[in-house]
Amino acid sequence: MLFSEEPEHLRELAAKAAADGATMLVAVGGDGTVNEVAQGIVGSEVELAVVPRGTGLDFIRTFGIPRKLDDAIGVALHGRTRAIDAGRVEYRAWSGEQAEAWFFNVAGAGISGAVAKRTNESSKALGGKASYLWSTLAVFSRWENAEMTVSVDDERRRGRMLEVVVANGRFLAGGMKMCPEASPDDGLFDVLLIGDVTKGDLVRTMPKIYRGTHLPHPKAELLRGRTVTIEPAEPMPVQLDGEQPGTTPARFELVPQALRLRVP
Numbered sequence: 001m002l003f004s005e006e007p008e009h010l011r012e013l014a015a016k017a018a019a020d021g022a023t024m025l026v027a028v029g030g031d032g033t034v035n036e037v038a039q040g041i042v043g044s045e046v047e048l049a050v051v052p053r054g055t056g057l058d059f060i061r062t063f064g065i066p067r068k069l070d071d072a073i074g075v076a077l078h079g080r081t082r083a084i085d086a087g088r089v090e091y092r093a094w095s096g097e098q099a100e101a102w103f104f105n106v107a108g109a110g111i112s113g114a115v116a117k118r119t120n121e122s123s124k125a126l127g128g129k130a131s132y133l134w135s136t137l138a139v140f141s142r143w144e145n146a147e148m149t150v151s152v153d154d155e156r157r158r159g160r161m162l163e164v165v166v167a168n169g170r171f172l173a174g175g176m177k178m179c180p181e182a183s184p185d186d187g188l189f190d191v192l193l194i195g196d197v198t199k200g201d202l203v204r205t206m207p208k209i210y211r212g213t214h215l216p217h218p219k220a221e222l223l224r225g226r227t228v229t230i231e232p233a234e235p236m237p238v239q240l241d242g243e244q245p246g247t248t249p250a251r252f253e254l255v256p257q258a259l260r261l262r263v264p
Contacts, residue, residue: 030054113237
């Protein structure tokens with residue numbers, strides 16, 4: 001068993017285990033743990049299994065990986081292998097330098113980064129769904145939508161937006177089914193442009209988001225593509241699998257079948 005001692009340590013441990021000949025790694029934790037371990041083995045033949053122990057647990061929802069310990073261990077031992085896509089991201093780190101990282105579930109630029117930061121810095125005693133919901137409402141009460149320029153392959157959009165969601169999986173923020181038709185192995189991101197929504201829009205739409213019935217929506221547009229660039233007028237926080245490593249400008253590139261995952 002390997003234990004993380006600091007941020008990014010699991011990525012190093014996973015990469016070393018793969019180099020030493022491991023054929024499967026089991027990530028025990030939440031979405032952040034899964035992301036770090038996956039970053040260490042992405043592009044290799046090493047398989048990843050997940051035993052969920054965290055707050056959001058959004059990654060596992062798309063695949064139906066069970067939360068119950070014995071059932072999750074059963075999938076790790078006897079499940080089938082599914083090759084899934086991954087997202088490679090270039091962004092601006094908090095230090096101001098250009099940086100690169102991967103995501104495997106959902107990324108975005110806009111309010112989601114601020115929500116992720118608030119959630120990660122707050123008590124999660126209420127559980128994942130309640131913690132993320134409270135953070136979303138608290139952040140949005142003071143949030144100002146921003147002018148953004150977004151390119152998805154050959155499509156280009158510009159306008160005031162709350163968020164640009166770049167989805168490989170379907171769920172984020174503790175169970176919001178934001179991109180209900182996203183498929184993690186179809187070779188395309190689902191890119192949801194959330195426009196200049198008001199507080200009233202959010203309150204009315206939130207129950208539908210959890211059910212995945214909020215689309216179509218007059219202030220949202222869904223595009224699909226392999227390459228996404230986001231360039232706001234001012235730097236906006238970037239969110240990768242529930243972590244907030246920096247800001248825009250950002251470029252997202254889909255790498256097909258980059259991770260081998262154990263699923264039911």
